[in-house]
Amino acid sequence: MLVLIRGGGDLASGVGVRLHRSGFEVVITELPEPLVVRRKVSFAEAVHEGLVQIEGVTGKLVEDFSEIKSVLFSGYIPVLIDPDLKCLEVINPDVVVDARMRKKPPREGKELASLVIGLGPGFIADENCHAVIETNRGHNLGRVIWRGVPEQNTGIPGSVQGYSSERVLRAPVDGILQTRAEIGDMLTKGSLVALVGEEKVLAPFNGILRGLLRDGSTVKSGLKLGDVDPRGDLNLCKLISDKSRAIGGGVLEAILACPDLRSVLWT
Secondary structure (H helix, E strand, C coil), rough: CEEEEECCCCCHCCCCCCCCCCEEEEEEECCCCCCHHHHHHHHHHHCCCCCCCCCCCEEECCCCCCHHHHHHCCCCEEEEECCCHHCCCCCCCEEEEEEECCCCCCCCCHCCCCCEEHHHHHHCCCCCEEEEEEECCCCCCCCECCCCCCCCCCCCCCCCCCCCCHHHHEECCCCCECCCCCCCCEECCCCEEEEEEEEEEEECCCCCEEEEEECCCECCCCCCCEEEEECCHHHCCCCCCCHHHHHHHHHHHHHHHHHHHHHHHHH
């Protein structure tokens, strides 16, 4: 069974890894210049690197859609630069997962596949998709919604050792990002992480740099640039988050709960 995931960021990659390990064929589409903070756990990095491995699962950039089947046969996840879904002329996915986290209604709807699943705000189950997965942290994280809407985005990151919003590094102005640190670096409070134009982006506290946009990215004021984790554990930079795993579990539940798809899987 073929699942097409729109978006290759860390949440989408958590979904992709979980489905791949569960035996599904997974294809991911991305933008030509994806802006991804948690690059060590994002298949979007294949756009720049060609190959990326996340917890033992490999994503490979595919420039010619005719190569999709051979890449799937090799056990990899094909990553396509295809924001307009032109690949649908070549492949016929059973499931489409919209993991772009745009927080606004998509242009396309339920016509894309037998099961269309949206992640988070902007989706209305049984209207512009078949099911929505709750993405807000809390007791409902990963819950499958078959009718209605998920919770609104709070914009507040989960608390880690008492740090919440301050964990997120944001662009102080519009401009070009010049990185001065690497993902995995141990930072001390006040150390220089990046520049946007002449404006400095400093570490808010002691911790490890868990995520950072690519050097040279064009950014807007207020855009999320990076993620600092106070736990200082280097392994956290390379592991899918608990949130992504929960959302991946919700997507898997939605697929298995769909009667038409379940009958195909069992045969």
